Amino acid sequence: MGLVRFLQRTLLFKEPEEPSGRFESGGEDRQSSRTPPSQDNGNEDALTGKGRQHLAEAERLNSIIRERARLSDSLDANKEVLKNLFRAEVNNDAILREFSINTDPPVRAMIIFYDGLVSTVVQDQFILQPLMLLAGLRPAPEQPRKGPEKPSFKIHHRRPGAEDGDRGGKKDKEEKKDREVAAAPPIFRQVLETLLPGNQVAPAATFVDVVAGVMNADTALLIDGCAQALLIETKNWAHRSVSPPRIEAVIRGPQESFVEHIRTNTTLVRKILRDPALVTEFVKIGKMSTAQAAVMYMDSIANPEIVTEVKRRLQSVRSDLVSESGLIEQLIEDAPYGLAPQVLATERPDRVAAALVEGQVAVLPDGNPFALIVPATFFSLFQAAEDAYVRFPFGTMLRLIRFLGFLVALLLPGVYVAITTFHPEFIPTDLMLAMTGARERVPFPTVVELLLLEVSFELIREAGIRIPGTVGTTLGIVGALILGQAAVAANIVSPILIVVVAVTALGSFAIPNYGLGLSIRALRFAYILLGSILGLFGIVVGLFLHVALLANMRSFGVPYLAPLAPVTASSPDYFWRGPAWEQESRPDYLDPLRRERQPRVSRGWLIRDRRKPRGGPEGGGDRRG
Numbered sequence: 001m002g003l004v005r006f007l008q009r010t011l012l013f014k015e016p017e018e019p020s021g022r023f024e025s026g027g028e029d030r031q032s033s034r035t036p037p038s039q040d041n042g043n044e045d046a047l048t049g050k051g052r053q054h055l056a057e058a059e060r061l062n063s064i065i066r067e068r069a070r071l072s073d074s075l076d077a078n079k080e081v082l083k084n085l086f087r088a089e090v091n092n093d094a095i096l097r098e099f100s101i102n103t104d105p106p107v108r109a110m111i112i113f114y115d116g117l118v119s120t121v122v123q124d125q126f127i128l129q130p131l132m133l134l135a136g137l138r139p140a141p142e143q144p145r146k147g148p149e150k151p152s153f154k155i156h157h158r159r160p161g162a163e164d165g166d167r168g169g170k171k172d173k174e175e176k177k178d179r180e181v182a183a184a185p186p187i188f189r190q191v192l193e194t195l196l197p198g199n200q201v202a203p204a205a206t207f208v209d210v211v212a213g214v215m216n217a218d219t220a221l222l223i224d225g226c227a228q229a230l231l232i233e234t235k236n237w238a239h240r241s242v243s244p245p246r247i248e249a250v251i252r253g254p255q256e257s258f259v260e261h262i263r264t265n266t267t268l269v270r271k272i273l274r275d276p277a278l279v280t281e282f283v284k285i286g287k288m289s290t291a292q293a294a295v296m297y298m299d300s301i302a303n304p305e306i307v308t309e310v311k312r313r314l315q316s317v318r319s320d321l322v323s324e325s326g327l328i329e330q331l332i333e334d335a336p337y338g339l340a341p342q343v344l345a346t347e348r349p350d351r352v353a354a355a356l357v358e359g360q361v362a363v364l365p366d367g368n369p370f371a372l373i374v375p376a377t378f379f380s381l382f383q384a385a386e387d388a389y390v391r392f393p394f395g396t397m398l399r400l401i402r403f404l405g406f407l408v409a410l411l412l413p414g415v416y417v418a419i420t421t422f423h424p425e426f427i428p429t430d431l432m433l434a435m436t437g438a439r440e441r442v443p444f445p446t447v448v449e450l451l452l453l454e455v456s457f458e459l460i461r462e463a464g465i466r467i468p469g470t471v472g473t474t475l476g477i478v479g480a481l482i483l484g485q486a487a488v489a490a491n492i493v494s495p496i497l498i499v500v501v502a503v504t505a506l507g508s509f510a511i512p513n514y515g516l517g518l519s520i521r522a523l524r525f526a527y528i529l530l531g532s533i534l535g536l537f538g539i540v541v542g543l544f545l546h547v548a549l550l551a552n553m554r555s556f557g558v559p560y561l562a563p564l565a566p567v568t569a570s571s572p573d574y575f576w577r578g579p580a581w582e583q584e585s586r587p588d589y590l591d592p593l594r595r596e597r598q599p600r601v602s603r604g605w606l607i608r609d610r611r612k613p614r615g616g617p618e619g620g621g622d623r624r625g
Contacts, residue, residue, distance in 0.1 A: 016511070019213060061085055067205045075108055075224035082112060082222075085211055101131045101543075105188055108224040112210070118215035119236035127219060130195045177203055180228060188226040196221075200233035212290065237261055242268070247514070248348050250386040257347045262366035266294050268349035269364075273356060277301070283311055285328065285365075288320035293328070294364040296352070301359045303591045309556055310361045310374060325370040328363065332374075335553050339546065340525065341515035342555040344376035353383045359592035375558035375590065378550060379574040381513040382406070387577050395577035403575070406511030409520050412504050413450055414527030414539055419447045422535030431605075434496075441491040447532035449493045453501045454528070456483055458521070461505075481601070562589035571597070 061084055072078055079096065086094035093114050100106040111127065134457060181189065181203050204210050205228050210220045213231035222232040242264065245257035258265045266280050277300040284290040293314060297307050313332040322328055329343045330336065346352060347370050352362045355373045363372040373380075382402045387395040419426050420435070427435070442449065457480065464476035484502075487493045504524070511517045523546070530538030553560035563570045568588040572578025581602045586592045601607060 017329065023387070057084075065208045065211065068208050070206050071204075071210070071222070071227050071229060073225055073227040075110060075222055078222050078229075079110060081207060082210065086112070088216070099128065099132055101187070101191070102133060103187065103190075108220045112214055112220040112222070113234065114214060114217065117236065118219055118234040119223055122234045122236075122312050123219060126198050127196065127221065127234075130197065131191065134195065172494065177205075180205060184228055185226055185233055188223055188228060188230075189223060191221070191223065192230060196230070196232060198232050198234075202231045204229045204231050209307065212284075215290070216292065218297075239264065245347050245623055248346060248351070248385060248388065248512070250384070253385055253389045254348070254350045256349055258349065258364070258369040258371060260367050260369055262292060262294055262364060265349070265364045265369075265371065266296065268460040269296060269356070269362070272350055272353040278356065279346075283314045285314050285317050286320065286322040287318050289323070290321050292366040294366075296356060296362045296364065297537075298356050298359070301357065301586070301592050301594050302361055303359060303593065306359075306375065306590070307361055310363065314363065314500070322365075323367060324366050325368045325372055328365055329372060338553050340378060340519050340553075340560070341381065341513065341579055342374075342376055342553065342560065344373040344513070345370045345515065346373060347371070348385050354385075354388070357597070359586050359590040377555065377558065377563075377589075378561050379564070381516045382511075384512045385575075392577050392579045399575070399577055402510050402512060405507035406516075406520065408507030409504055409511065409517075410508070410524060411527060411539065412456065412500060413524060414531035414542075415529075415536070416500050417447050417450055417528055418531035418539055420537045421532060435494070438496060439494045442494050443493070446497075449497050450501070450528060451525075453484075453487070453497060454504075456487075457501055459504060558589050563587065 038444050064081065064085065071082075079098075083089070086096075088094045088096055093116065094112070095115050096112050098108065098110045101109050109131065111123070113123070168500060181192065184203075192203070194589060201215075204213060204220070210222075210229050210231070212221050217235040217237060218231045221232060239261035240259055242256050242259055244255040248257075252305050256268060259269065265403045268278075270278060275298070279297055281291050281295045281298045283295055285293055295307070295311055295314070310332075316326070317328075317331050319327070319331065322331065326343060329341070329345065333342045335342060344355075349371075352364075352371050352373065356362060360373050360375065363374070365372075382399060384398070384402075387399060390398075401450060424432060439446075444452070460476055460479045460483070463479070467475055484498045488495050508517055508520060511520060526538060530542045534541065551559070551561050551565050559566060562568055563574065569585065570587045570589070571583040571585055573583060581598075582602060584598055584602070585595050586597050588595070
């Protein structure tokens with residue numbers, strides 16, 4: 001082993017005799033590996049020099065954020081710290097603009113924002129103009145404002161649970177902010193109460209709050225003599241408009257999908273669910289680049305324990321960058337090595353609204369056009385939005401076709417290999433003779449043929465996705481036709497195998513969930529190997545293990561195969577789609593606060609008031625006087 005390392009260093013990674021002044025990736029690691037332990041510190045200081053000083057400064061600034069250092073009442077001191085935090089000397093995006101508030105005497109102030117994230121029109125008309133021109137027209141309030149009077153009654157609209165502590169902590173923070181604002185200098189209260197006409201203004205007392213607000217496209221206002229800042233809503237994110245869904249397209253139903261703007265996404269959901277019980281809480285995710293996610297749930301329906309668990313998992317993520325819903329899904333799911341996705345991803349607001357009414361919780365990450373629905377079960381992955389928009393016999397038919405496609409995509413290649421290799425007696429004689437004649441000149445065994453075709457088809461599918469535009473679709477169709485015909489003509493595979501692979505591909509396309517489709521594509525090869533080694537016995541063993549692993553999985557505490565295992569009460573909306581008037585109860589496995597979704601007789605027009613006679617249009621008979 002030592003000889004191999006010596007040859008690698010001397011032949012492949014030969015280093016110069018004298019250290020070069022240029023930066024080389026990994027140079028410090030290689031130097032430290034040759035340096036005796038007693039000389040590590042001295043050589044490290046000599047090698048890094050300026051880098052160590054820069055690292056120490058970065059650690060000092062991180063400690064200000066980590067320890068939640070409070071703002072000073074000196075504008076110059078705050079400016080110096082914020083200038084270093086935003087790296088304003090080298091960072092051209094960070095803007096620190098000083099000015100004077102038009103009071104008697106004038107007061108120095110400063111705004112901080114990121115160029116390109118904020119609306120300059122809002123800044124000019126609703127921040128700078130009132131402060132620089134109109135501040136002297138109205139005197140400052142003499143008395144500090146009083147806090148809001150507490151009501152003499154309490155409203156308990158939720159079942160007591162673990163979330164009560166979170167609400168109590170949030171209330172304490174709000175009361176603390178009110179006390180700090182009341183104790184602030186008069187100029188601070190004057191600016192907050194009379195000079196900023198914006199609809200959202202929030203005080204901030206720590207550097208971390210100021211940095212977070214500026215990173216979220218707010219404008220931070222600091223006033224000399226005040227140990228607090230004001231975060232003013234000035235967001236101007238660039239985002240695309242609402243467009244029809246591209247992945248979950250339907251023929252009948254809403255033609256709207258989520259976009260990369262979190263406020264637009266929450267508005268799309270709230271436009272469907274116009275209920276004051278619909279709650280939206282914003283949670284910060286990540287460590288370095290704190291992403292924002294909206295947690296939406298029905299306050300009068302969702303189980304408080306599920307809501308608390310969702311927020312706990314999101315807030316506990318410590319990754320540097322969490323910028324996509326797929327990353328969040330991997331960081332919060334129960335079984336990372338599970339055989340199927342435990343979080344349902346969708347781009348349709350109507351599907352999120354339907355899940356919220358059921359008692360589930362939705363997570364909408366900022367900057368991503370997909371929402372995550374939890375808890376998710378195995379059967380929810382086969383549901384599509386269009387199932388509820390067509391009459392129940394056709395919705396049931398579509399859902400059964402998806403289950404059939406799932407079984408075909410998972411088992412058909414493995415069963416074909418098992419039957420042709422170990423159980424040819426299952427095949428009718430005429431069909432067996434035709435298959436034997438077609439395979440007479442093929443030099444490979446059946447399992448090798450099948451693996452060659454499956455791998456080739458996966459390559460064509462992946463290439464069709466990566467090539468942009470309509471060229472990818474054309475490549476997939478033409479490539480599959482040419483490749484299949486050429487393989488049959490060259491006697492590499494048999495024609496019947498082309499049919500098997502094509503039907504398998506069609507079955508995989510019928511699966512509505514992309515994550516489940518990827519899982520089936522991977523597990524298909526395992527069933528092919530089991531069928532080629534053990535025949536149908538191997539397929540049965542694989543199914544047994546597969547179902548056992550699925551039954552052992554949970555999604556946020558909910559059994560993955562519910563309501564089948566364990567059997568729980570629910571409306572007919574799993575294997576088949578029941579009539580709309582029979583969807584009377586919510587799933588029992590979610591333990592919602594309200595089980596009843598609609599009364600037993602939801603079609604009120606069927607109920608007749610028998611007390612009215614059947615004489616006239618109002619039941620009053622002849623009206624002659």
